[in-house]
Amino acid sequence: MTHFHRRLRHGAAGAAAAAMAIALIAGSGSQAAQTSPLAPGSAPPPSICAATLAVAWPESGTRIERATPVPAGTIDHQAIPAHCDVYGIMHERRGVDGQDYAIRFHMRLPEAWNGRFFFQGGGGSNGEIGDALGRVSWVRGSSITPAIARGYAVVSQDSGHDNQRNSDPKRGGATAFGFDPQARADYGHASLAPVARAAKAVIAAYYHRPIARSYFLGCSKGGEEGMVFAQQHPEMFDGIMAAAPGFALPRAAVEETWEVQRIAQLLAKPVAFPAFHTALTDQDLSIAGHAIAKACDALDGAVDGVVSNPAACTTARVRPQIEAKVCKAGQSDCLTRAKADTLYDLMRGARRGDGSAIYADWAWDPGVATPGWRIWKLGSADGKVPALNIVLGGASLHSVFIVPPQEVPGDPQGLLDAELRFNVLTDGRKIDATGGGFTRSPWQDVSARSTDLSAFAARGGKLIVPHGAADPVFSLRDTLAWWEGVNARAHGAAASFARVFPVPGMNHCSGGDATDQFDGLSALEDWVEHGKAPAAIPAKGDPQAPWPERTRPLCAWPSYARYTGHGSLEDGANFVCTAPPGRKTV
Ligand SMILES: [Ca+2]
Numbered sequence: 001m002t003h004f005h006r007r008l009r010h011g012a013a014g015a016a017a018a019a020m021a022i023a024l025i026a027g028s029g030s031q032a033a034q035t036s037p038l039a040p041g042s043a044p045p046p047s048i049c050a051a052t053l054a055v056a057w058p059e060s061g062t063r064i065e066r067a068t069p070v071p072a073g074t075i076d077h078q079a080i081p082a083h084c085d086v087y088g089i090m091h092e093r094r095g096v097d098g099q100d101y102a103i104r105f106h107m108r109l110p111e112a113w114n115g116r117f118f119f120q121g122g123g124g125s126n127g128e129i130g131d132a133l134g135r136v137s138w139v140r141g142s143s144i145t146p147a148i149a150r151g152y153a154v155v156s157q158d159s160g161h162d163n164q165r166n167s168d169p170k171r172g173g174a175t176a177f178g179f180d181p182q183a184r185a186d187y188g189h190a191s192l193a194p195v196a197r198a199a200k201a202v203i204a205a206y207y208h209r210p211i212a213r214s215y216f217l218g219c220s221k222g223g224e225e226g227m228v229f230a231q232q233h234p235e236m237f238d239g240i241m242a243a244a245p246g247f248a249l250p251r252a253a254v255e256e257t258w259e260v261q262r263i264a265q266l267l268a269k270p271v272a273f274p275a276f277h278t279a280l281t282d283q284d285l286s287i288a289g290h291a292i293a294k295a296c297d298a299l300d301g302a303v304d305g306v307v308s309n310p311a312a313c314t315t316a317r318v319r320p321q322i323e324a325k326v327c328k329a330g331q332s333d334c335l336t337r338a339k340a341d342t343l344y345d346l347m348r349g350a351r352r353g354d355g356s357a358i359y360a361d362w363a364w365d366p367g368v369a370t371p372g373w374r375i376w377k378l379g380s381a382d383g384k385v386p387a388l389n390i391v392l393g394g395a396s397l398h399s400v401f402i403v404p405p406q407e408v409p410g411d412p413q414g415l416l417d418a419e420l421r422f423n424v425l426t427d428g429r430k431i432d433a434t435g436g437g438f439t440r441s442p443w444q445d446v447s448a449r450s451t452d453l454s455a456f457a458a459r460g461g462k463l464i465v466p467h468g469a470a471d472p473v474f475s476l477r478d479t480l481a482w483w484e485g486v487n488a489r490a491h492g493a494a495a496s497f498a499r500v501f502p503v504p505g506m507n508h509c510s511g512g513d514a515t516d517q518f519d520g521l522s523a524l525e526d527w528v529e530h531g532k533a534p535a536a537i538p539a540k541g542d543p544q545a546p547w548p549e550r551t552r553p554l555c556a557w558p559s560y561a562r563y564t565g566h567g568s569l570e571d572g573a574n575f576v577c578t579a580p581p582g583r584k585t586v
Helices: 014-027 181-190 193-207 223-232 249-264 282-298 315-323 337-348 372-376 393-399 412-421 427-432 454-457 476-489 521-532
Strands: 063-070 072-075 079-081 083-094 100-110 116-120 153-157 213-219 239-243 462-468 499-504 536-540 552-554 560-563 573-578
Touching: 079 100, 100 181, 100 193, 116 193, 116 573, 153 193, 153 315, 181 223, 193 223, 213 223, 213 372, 213 521, 223 239, 239 249, 239 521, 249 372, 249 393, 249 412, 249 427, 282 315, 282 560, 315 337, 337 573, 393 412, 412 552, 462 521, 499 536, 499 552, 552 573
Parallel strands: 116 153, 116 213, 213 239, 239 462, 462 499
Antiparallel strands: 063 083, 072 079, 083 100, 100 153, 536 552, 560 573
16 A cells, blocks of 8 residues: 555656756766765766666666656655656566566666665555655655655665566456465565665666665565565665564464454354444544543653553553443443454454464554554445455465465455455464475565564664554554564664664554654664664654644654653653653663
8 A cells, every 4th residue: 555656747848858968978987986975066977867878787687678867857746856767677587377577676866866775665565666766754745855855866666576467366466476486585575685786786887986875765565675674685775764564464464364353243244345344433443542542641741642652551551441431221422342342352463272472462542543543454434445454465365475375356255255264273374384386485485573683783784663553554562572572682782773663643654643754764864874873753743633733752662752741742842752660761
């Protein structure tokens, strides 16, 4: 759900810029070695923007399909500089499923380069080549400047399959690539390093000077990709933002299916897809959200509708407030017993017989009452947008996250039925299975949850991990548990190279009643290039939030934003990152 199709609106005549690019070629290719890579004013001009660009490809068979000079213009009211727009292709092959696959990548190379490289992560099941703008925020209408507009050379990629070419309705539609072992590996991890190396080669050919710094930013699947780089290719990037990381995607997919089954228990059988979104109404979720706020809002010192201290917002604290809203005889503004119990189970997450979590539990946050939460678990309240846990989750679970992959009907009812048939305990083990041409399990291919970041730390790499507390897809609690594991392994020193920034109220990557507009790239630059580790990242309200002008510090876990007791609740300056008792502020 993170694909954005945007059309570049040219602000100047293309022919003039092309002529300019050709004129610039005259003096290229000389004093690169003596030039500071971060001083664009003194650098040689870039080479001509053309498919014939003389790239020293790291792998044979890689080529530029087309390269076009693009004049300065605007995209979504954002000024975009003159740049060379490049489409490349590599690893063209015929899959064992008979489909033709390739890794396609897209680059934008600004004529005025800041010496830095930006790899833009993917989203969902990928298969889209991406806009290569270098998105820094996933908030719709965000004012956060994309990397291309800061002078970064940007690459995006499709991760080895194409949603138009490789889609098969019998095999989950766009997730059909999961039936091909190499395509699945490329999706999970294997396309990343080859694209990064190819992109660096294009940059070398175009600018004739070395890359000063390399950054990766992504959210969701893109967050998983950032974790792959940090854990498996630690030498490649200086700074990585892995937001809401899907680094345990196969487990999360099983969790999604279990949640569909649990919610379906509220409905009449056989469960009809058109009724699914009615299992929990907006009123139900609003009652729950208010109960959670009543239990936990004040634990950060400010009754501001935001639970900024998620660690203190325990089930033991929330349960009495939910119980107080369970229906008594003749009551209507209440939760039925069955709905309250469903909510407890959803927040506790899928469990094995011994009580251990299959995936993770979930942070209690009033954001359960926001549209970005229910759209995944239930679908939109009006039924127009189907539950993403069914239409995305059901398709990807059967095509990508189990071995052997399984053909299921692609319509919503067919996907719902397939999820209801899935035995979470026994079929769930197929995320760790190999065989039938798959030498690696789905877990090995599409996860990156190692707590060993020692190589990345040793090379000076810096990792920031923002994650919404009301994310309904990947659990903040799982990300926090991972960081605690990293910290234990690093003997309490993880904050010197990796920091998690919970975003209270935020849904998946953006949205919700949250301060979800923040500049993670500038925070990373400060850390990587100036040694300024971020204790807090300044954030501003979502444009759709009740308080779009509100500001807050996003605090590095385990600290949280605590109200000083003085001044406006709308002003982040009146909040201080505070460690809970027994923990130290990083
Ligand atoms: Ca609060």
